[in-house]
Amino acid sequence: SQGHVPPAIGVISLLAIAVGAGASGCLNMWWDADIDAVMTRTAQRPIPAGRISPEEALGFGLFLSVASVLVLGLAANWLAAGLLAFTIVFYAVIYSMWLKRATAQNIVIGGAAGALPPVIGQAVVSGSVGIESLVLFAIIFIWTPPHFWALALIKAEEYARAGIPMMPNVTGPASTRRQIVWYSVFLFPLGLAPVALGFGGLLYAVIAVIGGLGMLAFSVRVLRNRTGDAEKRAAMGMFGFSILYLFALFSALLAEQSFGLFLPVLV
Numbered sequence: 001s002q003g004h005v006p007p008a009i010g011v012i013s014l015l016a017i018a019v020g021a022g023a024s025g026c027l028n029m030w031w032d033a034d035i036d037a038v039m040t041r042t043a044q045r046p047i048p049a050g051r052i053s054p055e056e057a058l059g060f061g062l063f064l065s066v067a068s069v070l071v072l073g074l075a076a077n078w079l080a081a082g083l084l085a086f087t088i089v090f091y092a093v094i095y096s097m098w099l100k101r102a103t104a105q106n107i108v109i110g111g112a113a114g115a116l117p118p119v120i121g122q123a124v125v126s127g128s129v130g131i132e133s134l135v136l137f138a139i140i141f142i143w144t145p146p147h148f149w150a151l152a153l154i155k156a157e158e159y160a161r162a163g164i165p166m167m168p169n170v171t172g173p174a175s176t177r178r179q180i181v182w183y184s185v186f187l188f189p190l191g192l193a194p195v196a197l198g199f200g201g202l203l204y205a206v207i208a209v210i211g212g213l214g215m216l217a218f219s220v221r222v223l224r225n226r227t228g229d230a231e232k233r234a235a236m237g238m239f240g241f242s243i244l245y246l247f248a249l250f251s252a253l254l255a256e257q258s259f260g261l262f263l264p265v266l267v
Contacts, residue, residue, distance in 0.1 A: 004125070005076070005124060005125055009075055009076060009124075010124075012071065012075040012076075013072055013075055013076045013080070013121075013124045015071075016068045016069075016071045016072035016075065016076075016084070017068070017072065017084060017117055017120055017121070019064050019067065019068040019071075020064070020065065020068035020069065020072070020084045020087065020088055021087075021117070022064060023061050023062075023063075023064035023065040023068055023088055023092075024061075024065070024087065024088045024091040024092045024113070025091075026057055026060055026061035026064060027057075027058070027061035027062070027065070027088075027091075027092035027096065028091065028092055028095075028096040029045055029046070029047055029057060030047065030054055030057040030058045030061060031092070031096045031097055032096060032100070033045075033047040033048055033054055033057075035162040035163065035164060036048045038158075038161055038162050039155070039158045039159070039161070039162050040158060041155060041158065061092070065085075065088050065092075068084060068088075069081045069084050069085045069088070072084050072120075072124070076123075076124040077123065077124070077127050079123045079127060079128070079129075080120050080123035080124045083116060083119060083120045083123055083129075084120055086116075087113050087116045087117075087120065090110075090112060090113045090116075091110070091113035091114075094109075094110070094113075095109070095110030095113055100164060101163065101164060101165070102165070103165060104165045104166065104167045104169075104170035104171060106164075106165070106166070107144055107145060107148045107149075107166075108144070108145050111140070111141050111144030111145065111148075112137075112141060114140060114144060115136075115137045115138075115139075115140035115141040115144070116137060118133045118136035118137055118140070119133040119134065119136075119137050121133065131197060132194070132197065132199050135190075135193045135194060135197065136194075136250075138190055138193075139187070139190055139191055139193075139246075139249070140246070142183055142186055142187045142190055143183075143187055143242065143245070143246055145167075145179065145180070145183045146179075146180040146183045146184050146187070146215070146219060146238065146242060147238075147239065147242040147243070147246075149166075149167050149168070149176050149179065149180050150180060150222060150235045150236070150238035150239040150242065151235070151239050152166040152167060152168050152169075152176070153168050153173055153176060153177070153222070153231070153235045154232055154235045154236065154239075156168040156169055156173070167179065173226070174226070177222050177223045177226070178223065180219045180222055180223070180238065181216075181219040181220060181222075181223050183219075184215045184216050184218075184219035185216065185219075187212065187215055188212035188213070188215070188216060191208040191211065191212045191249060192205065192208050192209070192212070194208075194253065195208065195265050195266065196266070198264070198266065199253075199257075200252075200253060200256070200265075201256045201261070201262040201263045201264055201265060202263040202264075202265050203252050203255060203256055203261055203262075203263070204249070204252040204253055204256055205265050206252075207248050207249055207251075207252040208249060208252075211244075211245040211248055211249060212245075214241055214245060215241065215242065215245055218234070218237055218238040218241050218242075219238060221234045221237065221238070222234045222235055222237075222238050
């Protein structure tokens with residue numbers, strides 16, 4: 001969207017948003033210390049590993065939460081600060097303290113927290129929320145389930161031991177694989193929405209098509225490989241490629257808007 005902020009304000013805002021994300025992660029690890037301790041993937045996090053106490057983590061997380069919101073409000077505007085505060089509360093309270101242990105849709109609904117930074121960013125620049133950031137929100141929101149469920153297929157036993165109702169443990173691996181495919185199918189046209197709306201150019205379109213086809217291919221691979229090492233390789237391939245996909249997609253947008261690489265696809 002159109003808008004401009006002084007470079008110093010932009011840098012401060014980015015740091016405030018990053019610190020806010022770190023704060024919510026800190027609060028999440030404080031609350032989840034009990035389950036982190038029984039999962040191999042998370043056992044070496046600072047609290048279960050004994051490097052810091054739960055009280056220290058809670059205090060640090062609360063301090064960073066308040067500081068990040070205040071800094072963003074003073075540096076940019078209070079709409080952006082309010083959105084950041086909502087994101088922190090949504091992740092630390094609604095997702096971590098409720099959804100994560102209550103429903104197999106935990107990362108679907110909770111994924112909204114991880115999808116909000118583009119909305120905060122547009123609020124920083126323009127003082128409002130527009131269709132551009134909402135589309136980027138939707139892309140991240142739909143990307144989240146196939147990304148995390150691929151990992152959940154591999155770590156299903158650990159999640160079950162920790163008492164976390166991840167999709168493979170609730171509806172079964174077969175249903176989870178099908179849902180990974182369907183989310184990837186829906187993600188493909190959604191990834192091209194910025195082109196249709198005119199704020200994604202040729203570079204972005206190429207990345208979105210190649211990346212979207214890659215997501216589809218990896219999801220089908222997950223669907224077909226259901227046992228043994230082949231299952232693990234397929235799921236890890238999906239997990240790893242999904243990270244590359246989202247990184248490349250947003251990097252293309254950044255390159256087009258920041259380095260004069262925007263070439264319109266639709267005229």
